[in-house]
Amino acid sequence: MKRDQIIALFLAVFVAVYFSASFDLPRRWTGVSLPLLPALLVYAAVQFSVWGITIVAVAGGLWLDSYSAAPLGASTAALFATGYFLNRKREYVMHQLPFARVLLGLLVGALVPTLTLAVTLVNRTPAANPGTVIFRILICSLFTAILTPLVFRLFGRLHRTFTFRTAAEARFTTKALRR
Numbered sequence: 001m002k003r004d005q006i007i008a009l010f011l012a013v014f015v016a017v018y019f020s021a022s023f024d025l026p027r028r029w030t031g032v033s034l035p036l037l038p039a040l041l042v043y044a045a046v047q048f049s050v051w052g053i054t055i056v057a058v059a060g061g062l063w064l065d066s067y068s069a070a071p072l073g074a075s076t077a078a079l080f081a082t083g084y085f086l087n088r089k090r091e092y093v094m095h096q097l098p099f100a101r102v103l104l105g106l107l108v109g110a111l112v113p114t115l116t117l118a119v120t121l122v123n124r125t126p127a128a129n130p131g132t133v134i135f136r137i138l139i140c141s142l143f144t145a146i147l148t149p150l151v152f153r154l155f156g157r158l159h160r161t162f163t164f165r166t167a168a169e170a171r172f173t174t175k176a177l178r179r
Contacts, residue, residue: 008158009044009052013060016040021067031132032139037064038112039147041079042104043155045086046095053083070120078115082108101149109144113137 016036027033037060044052061076068075086093086108094100114137 004162005048005052006055008155009048009055010059012040012155013037013056014063017060017063017067020064026143030136030139032136032143034147035109035112035140035144036147036151037061037075037079038082038108038140038144039105039151041083041112042086042101042108042144042148043151045083046090046093046104047155050084050087053080053087057083070116071123074116074119075112077119078112081115082111098149101152102145105148106141106145108148109141110137113140 016039020033020036023034037056040060041053041056044056057076057080061074061079062072064070064075065072086104093104095104117133117137
């Protein structure tokens with residue numbers, strides 16, 4: 001990973017955790033905060049090496065746990081396990097397709113809260129009834145499925161904006177636009 005990619009990933013994780021913690025509107029309506037971190041994890045697992053997943057999982061998980069009532073490290077373990085598995089199987093996933101990105105977001109959005117709940121239940125008794133927990137996991141997975149293609153589009157646009165293109169690439173693009 002390059003230095004600018006690491007900085008952009010850290011900033012994106014910080015902004016994602018900040019928005020998840022500060023915006024109360026989704027939490028008031030559905031009982032679930034805005035799950036931007038699992039959507040960012042899908043992007044990091046598909047585009048970067050294990051270091052990208054580690055940045056998202058450790059920094060994002062610890063920051064997210066510091067804002068929530070979960071024990072410190074519960075989200076970190078769930079994020080890293082999910083991201084590592086997805087990173088190891090990324091050759092088998094057609095992540096270029098928008099529909100595949102939605103499905104990956106749906107899967108990760110359901111798996112991360114489930115693993116976080118499993119880690120939390122090791123130390124504590126459940127605080128909510130099972131129907132509420134299943135509803136919240138479903139809402140979180142739907143939000144993540146919607147947000148994952150948007151994260152891919154945002155980072156694709158940032159990459160196109162700040163990446164230097166060679167003269168041959170720029171010439172090919174202008175010829176294609178003339179036709």
